[in-house]
Amino acid sequence: MTLKQDVRASVLARRKEIPSALRKEKSLSICEQLLSEIDSRFASDTPLNASNRQLRIAAYEPMNSEVDVHPLLHAAYERGWEVYLPCMAKDTLDTPARMVFFPIRPSHLTEQRSAFLDHPARPYLLDDLHMQGWQEVDEQLFDIAVIPLVAFDDALMRLGYGGGNYDRFLPKLRHDCLVAGVAFEEQRVDSVPTEPHDLPLPRIFSV
Numbered sequence: 001m002t003l004k005q006d007v008r009a010s011v012l013a014r015r016k017e018i019p020s021a022l023r024k025e026k027s028l029s030i031c032e033q034l035l036s037e038i039d040s041r042f043a044s045d046t047p048l049n050a051s052n053r054q055l056r057i058a059a060y061e062p063m064n065s066e067v068d069v070h071p072l073l074h075a076a077y078e079r080g081w082e083v084y085l086p087c088m089a090k091d092t093l094d095t096p097a098r099m100v101f102f103p104i105r106p107s108h109l110t111e112q113r114s115a116f117l118d119h120p121a122r123p124y125l126l127d128d129l130h131m132q133g134w135q136e137v138d139e140q141l142f143d144i145a146v147i148p149l150v151a152f153d154d155a156l157m158r159l160g161y162g163g164g165n166y167d168r169f170l171p172k173l174r175h176d177c178l179v180a181g182v183a184f185e186e187q188r189v190d191s192v193p194t195e196p197h198d199l200p201l202p203r204i205f206s207v
Helices: 003-016 020-041 072-076 126-133 164-174
Strands: 056-058 084-091 098-103 123-125 144-147 178-183 203-206
Touching: 020 072, 020 178, 020 203, 056 072, 072 123, 084 164, 098 164, 123 126, 144 164
Parallel strands: 056 084, 056 144, 084 123, 144 178, 178 203
Antiparallel strands: 084 098
């Protein structure tokens, strides 16, 4: 195994061992911290703040033992924000899958769930998704981007799952987009193995 693979396997095993009740508690705390940061970041000199502004937030549908960001998504809906979640899509059967984002309504998380929400890592043909009514959006649209991760360190370096999807996604965001990683403290390591092109995240919220 390479160093990255070794760290990834070790941290994923540690994350999986977090009891479900504790994971839920920690996830809620992380979402509350991030929501407070959003309010502070988008506050103005008037009484109006982020709760009165139409913000667009890109997040993710949690899989396995990831931080559950649903409390944040529900808070976003209550405030009238727009929520976008990723899907792995292929232009043709022979082309590599790439991560695209679709607008997600509250009903999409409940009674109208699409298959790609239940299987975030599975690739789908883009034409099939278009026929179902899904249309990808430009990443420049996002005011906030919530980033999942496998491991992180004190320098805010992030280790992902190895597919490079977020390495390609992050440079597409506007310079003023609030980018925040989310993780459990159990995912912190002394030093994330990096390569020359790896860059730290601006913020990582962890409990």
